[in-house]
Amino acid sequence: MTDTALLDKFKIALKKEGLKNTPQRVAVLEEIIKDEGHRESEEIYLALKNQGRHVSRATVYRTMDILVSNGFARKLNLGDGRARYESKVNSPHHDHLVCIDCGLIIEFMDQEIEDIQEEIADQHDFVLKRHIHQLFGLCKTCQK
Amino acid sequence: MTDTALLDKFKIALKKEGLKNTPQRVAVLEEIIKDEGHRESEEIYLALKNQGRHVSRATVYRTMDILVSNGFARKLNLGDGRARYESKVNSPHHDHLVCIDCGLIIEFMDQEIEDIQEEIADQHDFVLKRHIHQLFGLCKTCQK
DNA sequence: ATATATGCAAAGGATTTGCAGCTAC
């Protein structure tokens, strides 16, 4: 998706919810999609600050919620008590393999697991909405 | 495992780590294994309190860490910002299917997923230590 | 014009920690 197409899509999503198209919201969106990373709110707040785009912490938090609920970002929980965010724009679904020593994050996707998950949900009469699947271990370097 | 066998195992685990076998620690262990549930520290604290076994919140938290790192309990993160604990004693490995509306938790285990996880780790030269796998959706009742 | 956003600082909730007194070994 081009940047202008994305911004249009964002404006439409905001309008649909009766929300305003503010420069702060655009700044947060632009920041989250610029990077392949898995960053916490504080990192996004600081990245913006370093670019001279002063968006308050509160607005970063509030905007992340909007981005997540409208499918622009995904919220991750890596078990350390802080929420991480990653862009969902131009990024296919995947889960994460995390090194418990150095924090290295590798993305993976396995269609067979995806399918089995749906089967399990079906068997229990659940309609699946989302899932968390994270593998924790030691990467090659940290095994030594 | 019988209760005495479990207590012996616990004492050995404590000794191995240079920790003392205190009544508070035993109380927390007994409380966590008595129940099939997925409870937070506060619930465990209150359950003990209601039995007249006064263990402070701080000690509950500190003991949960010991139980988790010694394989007596598992720490869950259901994404609501509070840690949950479940007994690992007499309980085979499983993951969780959670209703996002009513909180119903169903345990599941799929050997194929377990195997694929190992393969994924292998492919990336990781040694797997643990994983989080939770499916979130709507249960039969909450779909209506 | 006015409904909604922002920024700030204060509040909140879960968890951790410092410390003085207590207890297992």
Added chain:
DNA sequence: GTAGCTGCAAATCCTTTGCATATAT
């Protein structure tokens, strides 16, 4: 006897919220 524990309250960390001011539509 002493290293390690407990309980308390204070501290900490991330996140949310109230409110006065500012802004998008």
